Amino acid sequence: MAPNIFPKEGCVENDNDTSDKSNKILNISGSMTNGRLNDTELSKNVIEDTYKTSSEYKMHIRWFNVFIFLYLHISAIYGLYLLYTDAKWSTYAFTHVLMTFSGFGVTAGAHRLWAHKAYKARLPLRILLMIAHTTAHQNSLYAWVRDHRIHHKFTDTDADPYNAKRGFFFSHIGWLMVHKHHLVIEKGNVIDMDDMKQDPVVMFQKKYFIPLMILFCFFLPTFIPMYFFNESFIVAFHTATLFRYVWMLNSTWSVNSAAHIWGMKPFNKISSSAENGYVAFFALGEGWHNYHHAFPWDYKTGELGKYGLNWSTAFIDFFAKIGWAYDLKTVSEEVIRNRALKTGDGSHEFCKQEKKLDNCKQNMDYNHNINSNNNDKSIDNLIWGWDDPSISIQDKLSAVILKKEKNI
Template sequence: MIKNLIEKEGSPPKLCEEKVLGGIDQNGNYTTTIVQKVKNGVIPANIVVQKEYTEDKTSPDYIPKSYRSQSFLSRFLTKCLELCGITFLQPIKWKNVTSIMLLHIVALYVILAFPVFEVKLLTVFWGFVVGIVGGFGVTGGAHRLWSHKAYKAKLPLRILLMLAYTVAGQNSLYDWIRDHRIHHKFSETDADPHNSNRGFFFSHVGWLMLYKHPEVIKKGNSIDLSDILADPVIQFHEKYFIPLKMFLCFYLPCAIPVYCWNETWFWAFVATGIVRYVFGLNFTWSVNSVAHLWGFRPFDKRINPVENITVAICALGEGWHNYHHVFPWDYKAAELGDYKVNLTTMFIDFFAAIGWAYDLKQPTKDMVRRTVEKYGDGSHDVYGHFHPEEMPDPYETDNNNETKKD
């Protein structure tokens, strides 16, 4: 069976119909990652293969035995919580809990004590610029290009987006795209990696602190990732993910202030390494949490995702989430054509103008109108939804008015 998962040596691995069901590693990743990790037909020692799932194993209360192969410290901390009456459906990823907590504690301290610091304002501005670059990598690259194939990009733009995404310092592109496609296909179910029905904290960051729900692992096998596995840019990113992340997310953003305007390494790291990184993470997470809980549903009132202008501004245009879940293949991820609340669309339009982005997909006006009338909650006019390019020409409007008068 394993041989069927391996292509000829030197060629990129591809998904096959025959899979090892239930194969998961210590991070909770499922079989499609095994395709990436298997070498010469040998499964690494840290991969646990379960040949099949039974009905009882996929129940909400089932926890795969492989999830219990944690360190002594992890088991000890989990036991302490259990003694306090605190239990979780899935085991806790204590490494993630620790790192996320430390990052936020440091960032919060720096923000609250900022006036007394000697960090240069240029360094703060540089951190903002780096955050924008990383944001475009997430929204324009991982999300709209690779997860939804909402447009096509030539090789130079794909490389640029891959590098920009790495600046953001999130999971590998492969993992991000896989989780996002699962999220859309099984939204607000146990198979959704960040199911908002489990509360704000879980959908915002808690899902990263726990091992995946068995349903995420099981249903994840139905997600087609062959296009991702065949993309040499993503394969390069996957192969060199750790060194790329260390260099582009942390070292380079810190080194430029140090060598260009004599910032100290400490403040360069704190401002452009930690604070910028934490803000970027939370802006992305807010799409999974805030944009699924608080806002309007002008396009489909039956689903959780909402339109939230605050998230749209912070996440470079990703807050128009009710629309996005109805039309996930629209490259704008919104009906709004206003660049002020959708900077990612401006980014894509710019590269479309120079020929690097093409085949930009979007629904017709009539398709959107019929959807609003049939499923919307009546709030369609709250944000003044319109496309500037679809507004009538003033000359045509004048002629129409004259015709009516006659």
């Protein structure tokens, strides 16, 4: 996931660190159509190039960002103390409600709706999710989606904004404290974003992001407890605003870090993404990450996790019932079974139930030599979501679509 909180740093065209003389610049002209990434061959070329240059990358620290994050986290710790010592019960409840609301703006909104096109939403729901996402303040929807699509298209390479191969700290928060790798910038300039440009809600937020962010993320969360609950400024600002804000930042970041390090890999043992129930709990259902990278168009982002560990799915299902969400895309049990048997680590129940663990391990031990010409499933599956031009016809045809659009 892509929580860059600094608007300027979130836009690749504004990043000054656009080249590294010691690195090889990738020639992608032969793999583009209309300036967009559009095929599997490009994914293969990028993987080959980024693995070659990875060790040469030198990170340049953005000290302003470092100090901002240090201040935010110290203030959030103080806010946590105030929440349990000085804050009124109404402020305590408001903080947690707002925390969940803003979280849905990231999970059900920026992530599942806009980044992966896993379902469709009518205008009222898109506006609600835009406000929730702005309250979470993880940069504009446009920048968030762009970075996240790059992450899925080039996972675990130098083109991945929060490359987990660089360690927990980098993938959690460190990537926001350094200049972007030039490949992240290059891919951000050519990844397909036409759908976002055509969404008036997204472009409205992008145009007025600064005043909207100040209003929804900082002013209203502080003002409401002060005006309605007679809370002091110090308590309101440090609890409902800063603690709530930093908590959701770290919940989102944990998907990039913890869910790419710890957990089982029942669908793709090669990917760094993993199934992590702890992350799912704190990130409103986003922790079933190995599944998500295998099937990024599934609106549930996971096979496991009922509503108790996937509140975002419950949120989407509720709005589907009232007609605000529709065309919910998911994956059939047969497709899940075949993927687990073919490329998983043998931990899936399908392997155990059918007593084919040894067979699973043999099937998943496919060639991961990036220089080979084999049709490697790990490369074929490097897509960002439903409308990625590289998604296979088979995946589209086998998808299960719930709550299909009706004219209302």
